[in-house]
Amino acid sequence: MSLPRMPQDNGLIAPGMAAVVTLRFTPDSLADYDDEFVVDTDLSRFSVALKARREPPALTLPQLLHVGEVVCGNRKVEQFMFSNQGGPGKFRIIPSSFWPDSFPEAPHDMARVGPFEVWPLFFDMARGDEVVINVGFEPHQMGTARERLVLVCDNCQAWHQKWMCSWRQSTASSSA
Known part of the structure; x- marks a missing residue:
């Protein structure tokens, strides 16, 4: 002053x-x-x-991202598109096990969390921008998987996202 x-x-x-x-x-x-x-x-x-x-971002990303069923041993990739209806922001996705502590830099803008792969981990969004988050899933046993990730903004806001997948064993048989 x-x-x-x-x-x-x-x-x-x-x-x-x-x-x-x-x-x-x-x-x-x-x-x-x-x-x-x-x-x-x-x-x-x-x-x-x-x-x-400053006007905070207002993201249309749902709290639960459901990947659906996957045959055991197969790989599935789902894309989740969302938009920003608020102010601009820079974002980073962090596995909740690292939140609020530091998360090591990802070498390829992708993180593996349990049976999930998530990318991109870094993105900028202005008002009206759309971004696609990719979630890859490859189960090796039957059951349901749930993981939590944190979406952190440069204005110090954090959104806790749940990623959920279920998978089943293949009923197809192979014959020689």
Whole structure:
């Protein structure tokens, strides 16, 4: 905050006059900020609220991504398209076992979590942009698989996604 610029050299302000103060905001993240500064006068003291906001992203990605049935030993890839109906953001997908701790850099923008492969792990979205997340699934035994991933935004928001697949054993037989 700068020193106030007064309308007169003596530093006094009469009713109806104004002083100008310059504030410089240098955030260390794109999160929302709330702060205040206090003004002291001869007769009173009051606070001036400061708020820094940007419109958050609003993603249409459902909370549960269901890949469906897969024959045991086969591989299936599903694509999930979603859009951003809010403000811009940069995103990263992290396995929930690493959240909120650090996640090592993925060498090929893909992560393996249990029987799932997920890609891309990094993407930017402006308002109206669409992105496709690919989920690969290759079961080696019968049952149902569930994994959780966290979608983190550069504004410090996080969405916890569930990825679910079920698979069955093949009933086809081979004959020679």
